[in-house]
Amino acid sequence: MSAAEExxxxxxxxxxxxxxxxxxxxxxxxxxxxxxxxxxxxxLSDCIRHDLRLTGTHVGCExxxxxxxxxxxxxxxxxxxxLLAVSADGADITTVEGLAAPDGTLSPVQQAFSxxxxxxxxxxxxGFLTTITAGLRAxxxxxxEQAREMIGGNLCRCTGYQNILASVHRAxxxxxxxxxxxxxxxxxxxxxxxGHA
Amino acid sequence: MSSLFGARVQRVxxxxxxxxxxxxxxxxxPDSLAAAFVRSPHAHARITDIDxxxxxxxxxxxxxxxxxxxxxxLAEPLPLLIPHPxxxxxxxxxxLANGEVNHVGExxxxxxxxxxxxxxxxxxxxxxxxxxxxxxVGLDAAxxxxxxxxxxxxxxxxxxxxxxxGDTAAAIAAARHVLELDLEIERSASTPLEGRGVLARWDEQxxxxxxxxxxxxxxxxxxxxxxxxxxxxxxxxxxTPDVGGGFGVKIVHPxxxxxxxxxxxxxxxxxxxxxxxxxxxxIASAHERGQQHHVSVGYDDEGRILGLDVRFWHDNGAYVxxxxxxxxxxxxxxxxxxxxxxxxxxxxxxxxxxxxxTPYRGAGRPQGCFVMERTMDAIAAALxxxxxxxxxxxxxxxxxxxxxxxxxxxxxxxxxxxxxxxxALLTKIKDLVGWDKFAPLKEAASAEGRRIGIGLACYxxxxxxxxxxxxxxxxxxSGKVKVATGLTSQGQGHQTMLAQxxxxxxxxxxxxxxxxxxxxxRFGYAVGTFASRTAVMSGSAVTLAARKAKEKxxxxxxxxxxxxxxxxxxxxxxxxxxxxxxxxxxxxxxxVLSNPLRYxxxxxxxxxxxxxxxxxxxxxxxxxxxEPGIEGRAYFSPVRSTFASGIHAAIVxxxxxxxxxxxxxxCVVHDCGLLINPQIVEGQIHGGVAQGVxxxxxxxxxxxxxxxxxNASFMDFLMPYVSEVPREVEIDHLETPSPLNPLGIKGxxxxxxIPGAAALAAAIEDAEGIPVRSMPIxxxxxxxxxxxxxxxxx
Numbered sequence: 001m002s003a004a005e006e007x008x009x010x011x012x013x014x015x016x017x018x019x020x021x022x023x024x025x026x027x028x029x030x031x032x033x034x035x036x037x038x039x040x041x042x043x044l045s046d047c048i049r050h051d052l053r054l055t056g057t058h059v060g061c062e063x064x065x066x067x068x069x070x071x072x073x074x075x076x077x078x079x080x081x082x083l084l085a086v087s088a089d090g091a092d093i094t095t096v097e098g099l100a101a102p103d104g105t106l107s108p109v110q111q112a113f114s115x116x117x118x119x120x121x122x123x124x125x126x127g128f129l130t131t132i133t134a135g136l137r138a139x140x141x142x143x144x145e146q147a148r149e150m151i152g153g154n155l156c157r158c159t160g161y162q163n164i165l166a167s168v169h170r171a172x173x174x175x176x177x178x179x180x181x182x183x184x185x186x187x188x189x190x191x192x193x194x195g196h197a
Numbered sequence: 198m199s200s201l202f203g204a205r206v207q208r209v210x211x212x213x214x215x216x217x218x219x220x221x222x223x224x225x226x227p228d229s230l231a232a233a234f235v236r237s238p239h240a241h242a243r244i245t246d247i248d249x250x251x252x253x254x255x256x257x258x259x260x261x262x263x264x265x266x267x268x269x270x271l272a273e274p275l276p277l278l279i280p281h282p283x284x285x286x287x288x289x290x291x292x293l294a295n296g297e298v299n300h301v302g303e304x305x306x307x308x309x310x311x312x313x314x315x316x317x318x319x320x321x322x323x324x325x326x327x328x329x330x331x332x333x334v335g336l337d338a339a340x341x342x343x344x345x346x347x348x349x350x351x352x353x354x355x356x357x358x359x360x361x362x363g364d365t366a367a368a369i370a371a372a373r374h375v376l377e378l379d380l381e382i383e384r385s386a387s388t389p390l391e392g393r394g395v396l397a398r399w400d401e402q403x404x405x406x407x408x409x410x411x412x413x414x415x416x417x418x419x420x421x422x423x424x425x426x427x428x429x430x431x432x433x434x435x436x437t438p439d440v441g442g443g444f445g446v447k448i449v450h451p452x453x454x455x456x457x458x459x460x461x462x463x464x465x466x467x468x469x470x471x472x473x474x475x476x477x478x479x480i481a482s483a484h485e486r487g488q489q490h491h492v493s494v495g496y497d498d499e500g501r502i503l504g505l506d507v508r509f510w511h512d513n514g515a516y517v518x519x520x521x522x523x524x525x526x527x528x529x530x531x532x533x534x535x536x537x538x539x540x541x542x543x544x545x546x547x548x549x550x551x552x553x554x555t556p557y558r559g560a561g562r563p564q565g566c567f568v569m570e571r572t573m574d575a576i577a578a579a580l581x582x583x584x585x586x587x588x589x590x591x592x593x594x595x596x597x598x599x600x601x602x603x604x605x606x607x608x609x610x611x612x613x614x615x616x617x618x619x620x621a622l623l624t625k626i627k628d629l630v631g632w633d634k635f636a637p638l639k640e641a642a643s644a645e646g647r648r649i650g651i652g653l654a655c656y657x658x659x660x661x662x663x664x665x666x667x668x669x670x671x672x673x674x675s676g677k678v679k680v681a682t683g684l685t686s687q688g689q690g691h692q693t694m695l696a697q698x699x700x701x702x703x704x705x706x707x708x709x710x711x712x713x714x715x716x717x718x719r720f721g722y723a724v725g726t727f728a729s730r731t732a733v734m735s736g737s738a739v740t741l742a743a744r745k746a747k748e749k750x751x752x753x754x755x756x757x758x759x760x761x762x763x764x765x766x767x768x769x770x771x772x773x774x775x776x777x778x779x780x781x782x783x784x785x786x787x788x789v790l791s792n793p794l795r796y797x798x799x800x801x802x803x804x805x806x807x808x809x810x811x812x813x814x815x816x817x818x819x820x821x822x823x824e825p826g827i828e829g830r831a832y833f834s835p836v837r838s839t840f841a842s843g844i845h846a847a848i849v850x851x852x853x854x855x856x857x858x859x860x861x862x863x864c865v866v867h868d869c870g871l872l873i874n875p876q877i878v879e880g881q882i883h884g885g886v887a888q889g890v891x892x893x894x895x896x897x898x899x900x901x902x903x904x905x906x907x908n909a910s911f912m913d914f915l916m917p918y919v920s921e922v923p924r925e926v927e928i929d930h931l932e933t934p935s936p937l938n939p940l941g942i943k944g945x946x947x948x949x950x951i952p953g954a955a956a957l958a959a960a961i962e963d964a965e966g967i968p969v970r971s972m973p974i975x976x977x978x979x980x981x982x983x984x985x986x987x988x989x990x991x
Contacts, residue, residue, distance in 0.1 A: 016256060
C-alpha cells in the first residue's frame with residue numbers, strides 16, 4: 001500500500017487530466033430554448049436536473065422502472081433516465097415545471113392531486129403528473145381500468161395509489177369543467193351534469 | 198371542539214410539490230463536489246490491499262479517502278444509538294471499513310470529484326484486494342453458528358432477552374389443549390422512492406457547518422456529527438429538506454456518509470454532496486422483518502389463552518446501530534388486543550453477513566401480529582370455533598383500561614395500554630367485510646370451481662413514543678404565525694396537521710400559519726420522526742406553545758384595549774371583545790404592541806415606540822417576569838406511549854391452476870383516537886396497506902448463499918405497482934380518545950402495514966385449507982405448499 005498511501009486524501013496533481021469531450025444539446029424545455037454542453041454519456045435526467053437546473057424531475061431508480069423521471073418528449077411520456085441527453089437534441093420537452101399555465105394556474109392534473117391527496121412525500125409525483133397529463137390527452141374520460149392502466153408503470157411508496165387513481169378521475173373532471181366554463185356555451189352547460197368535454 | 202380539528206383540510210405542502218418546486222436533497226447544492234463510494238462486493242472478507250493509483254488519472258478527481266485517512270473520532274465505530282442491558286455484544290460499523298467487511302455494500306473508500314459521473318469513474322478504478330471469509334447468510338446459518346460474522350461474538354448472538362409475566366411453563370402444562378407452531382417472516386425494506394443523501398457546507402470564516410440530509414432526525418444527526426467532528430453544537434446546523442419518503446430507514450444516524458461528507462467538506466473547503474443510488478439503497482442502507490418464531494400455547498375449551506410462550510430469532514444483519522428496538526417491539530406488541538394469563542417471550546438477536554436491520558414502518562409489529570394472529574387462527578381451527586369468537590374471548594375489555602401487561606416496552610417504560618375498545622372494532626370489521634355472510638359466498642364460489650377465503654388480523658400499536666418533542670409559535674407583526682418543531686417530515690402532511698392545530702388554538706386563518714420541521718436553526722431540541730409519534734408529540738407541543746402565545750396576546754391586547762383578558766377572543770386573526778367584531782384589533786397589531794420599541798421600522802411599529810404614549814410610567818416597559826413579543830415555546834413529554842389499534846380483514850381468491858393470489862376486498866377499521874385530518878389519516882392507511890400487501894405477497898430480499906443480494910433493483914424487488922394493490926381499501930374509523938395527551942390523539946403512521954401479512958395469510962389459508970405459516974407467499978410457493986399437502990395440481 002506504500003505508493004498509493006501518500007496519495008490518499010486530497011489528490012495532488014501537477015496538471016489536471018484532459019476533461020471529457022462535450023457535445024452541444026439544443027432543446028426546447030417548457031417553451032424556452034435551452035442549450036447544454038454535456039458529455040456523450042450524460043443521462044437526459046441528469047442534464048435536465050443538473051445542467052438545465054430543473055430539479056422538479058426526480059430520479060428514483062436510474063433503470064427505467066419507477067417512472068419518477070418521466071417527462072414529455074415531443075408530447076410523449078418517456079423515462080428521462082433511459083435516454084442520453086445527446087439523443088434529445090432538437091426535442092421539445094415538458095417537465096413538471098411546465099405543466100401549470102403561464103399565469104401559474106395549476107393544470108387539471110396538478111389541481112386534482114392537491115384536492116385528492118394524491119401525493120404524500122411528493123418524490124414520485126412529477127412522474128405521475130407528466131404521465132397522467134399525456135394519458136388524459138389520449139383517453140379523456142378514463143374508466144377505472146383505463147385509469148389503472150394509465151399509472152400502471154409508475155411506482156409510489158406512500159399513497160398505495162388509491163388517491164392517485166382518484167386524482168386521475170378528478171383531473172378528467174376538472175378538464176371537462178374548465179372546457180365547459182371557457183366555451184361560449186358555458187353558461188348553459190354549467191347547469192348540466194358533467195359529461196364529455 | 199373547533200373549526201379545523203377533524204376537518205379534511207387540503208394539504209398546504211402540495212402546491213409547491215405539484216409544481217416541481219420541492220427541494221429534495223439532490224436538488225440542492227448544484228455546484229457541490231460529488232462523493233461516491235467503493236463498496237464491498239463480498240459479504241465477508243478481509244481487506245488485504247487498497248490500490249488507488251489507477252484512479253488518479255480521472256479528470257475532476259479531488260480526493261480519495263480510506264479508513265487510514267480518518268482522524269481519531271471518525272476512526273472509531275459509529276455509535277450504538279440505543280444501548281440495552283441485553284445487548285451484550287453490540288457491534289457497529291466503521292464509517293469506512295477497517296480491514297474487514299461484513300456485508301455486500303459496506304463502504305470502503307470515499308471518492309470526491311467534480312461530479313458524480315467522475316467520482317464513480319474513480320471509484321471503479323480503485324483496486325481493493327480481499328481475502329474472502331465464509332459468509333453467514335440467513336437465520337439458519339446464524340443459529341447454527343458454524344461460521345461467525347464477528348470473531349469475538351460467540352454464536353453470532355448480539356443479544357438474548359427474556360420477558361415474562363406469570364408462570365408460563367406451568368400455565369401451558371396445566372392447559373387442556375396445547376399447540377406448537379413455527380412461523381416465519383422474510384426480509385423486506387422501507388424502500389422510499391428517494392434514497393439517502395447528504396450535502397455539507399463548511400464556512401471557514403464563521404467556523405460553522407451547515408448540512409442538509411434526507412433524515413428522520415435532524416437533531417440526532419447534528420449531535421452525532423458535532424461529536425464525530427469535534428465541533429460544538431452551536432457550530433453545526435442540520436436542515437432537513439423535502440424528504441422523498443422514509444418509512445423508518447432514515448431514522449438511523451449517523452450513516453457513514455453523514456459523518457464523512459461534512460468531514461470532507463470541511464477538509465476541502467468546498468461543499469460536498471452524496472446522493473445514494475438505487476442499488477446502494479438496497480445494499481448499503483437497512484432492511485427489516487426477517488424473523489423465525491416458535492410458539493407454544495396452552496388454552497382452554499373456549500379458546501382462552503392460558504399460557505403463551507414465544508421463542509424467536511431475529512436477523513439483525515451485520516451490525517446493530519439501532520439496538521434491539523425491532524425484536525423488543527415484536528416481543529411486546531405481539532400481544533395485540535389480547536390478555537394471555539401468562540406470557541413468556543425470549544429472543545436471540547443474531548448477526549448475519551447482510552445489510553443491517555433497523556425499523557421499517559411497523560418495526561417488528563408485522564411479525565408479532567403475524568405470530569399472534571396465526572396462533573389465534575390455529576386455536577380456532579383446532580377447536581372448530583369461529584375465528585372471531587376466539588379473538589373476542591381473549592380481548593382486553595374497555596373496562597379493563599388502562600391495562601398493564603407487566604412487561605417493559607420499547608421506550609423503557611411499562612407496557613400499559615391507555616385506552617381502546619377492541620370488541621367495538623371487531624363488530625365494525627365484521628359488519629364492514631360481511632364476516633357472517635361469507636360462508637354462503639364461499640360455498641357458491643366453490644360450486645363454480647373458485648377458491649375464495651376470508652381472514653382477519655387485529656393489532657395494537659404503541660404510538661407517540663417519548664421522550665419528548667417541543668414546539669415554538671411566534672406571531673409576526675404582520676399577523677402571520679410561524680411555527681417550528683424539531684422533528685422531521687417525510688410526506689405525512691405534518692405542516693398541514695400542525696397548522697390546523699395552531700390555527701384553531703390561535704384563532705387565525707390556516708393560510709397565515711407556516712410550519713417548519715426538522716431545521717435545527719429553528720428548533721434545536723427534538724428526538725425525531727418514528728413510532729407514529731409526530732401528531733401526538735409535536736401536535737401536543739405546538740398546541741401548548743400556541744396556547745401560551747394566545748395567553749400572551751390576550752394579555753397584551755387586554756392592556757391596550759383596557760378590558761379584561763377573559764372577555765377577549767381571537768377569531769379570524771382579530772382580537773376582540775367576545776361577540777363584538779367591531780371591537781377588534783389585529784393579532785399583528787398586538788404583536789407590535791408586545792414589543793416596546795425605540796425605533797419605528799414601519800408605520801404599524803410607530804404604535805409601540807417610546808413617545809407614542811400610553812403605559813404606566815412607574816413600571817419598566819418589559820416587566821421583570823415578561824418578554825417582548827407574542828411567542829410560545831412548549832414541550833410535551835408523556836408518561837408513556839399511547840396505544841392505537843385496529844383490525845384488517847381481507848377476502849382473497851386463489852387460482853386453482855396457477856396459484857395466483859388476488860385480493861378481492863381489503864377492509865380496515867382503525868382507532869387512532871381523535872382524528873385531526875381524516876384525509877391524511879386515510880392516506881397513511883392506504884400507503885401502509887400497500888406496503889403490507891407488498892410484504893405479504895411480493896417483497897423479499899433474495900440473498901444467495903454467498904450473501905449477494907440478487908434482487909437489488911426495482912426490476913427484481915417486487916414493490917407493488919397499482920396492479921398489485923387492492924382495488925379499494927375500505928375504511929371505518931373508531932375514535933377512542935387517549936387520556937395521555939391534550940388532544941386525545943394516537944399515532945396513525947404505521948398502522949396500515951401491521952396486520953397485512955397476518956390477514957392475507959389467514960385469507961389464503963381459508964381459501965386453500967392449508968396452514969400458511971410463512972410469509973411472503975408467492976404463487977410458486979403456494980403451488981409448492983399445495984403439493985406438500987398432497988393436493989392434486991391440475
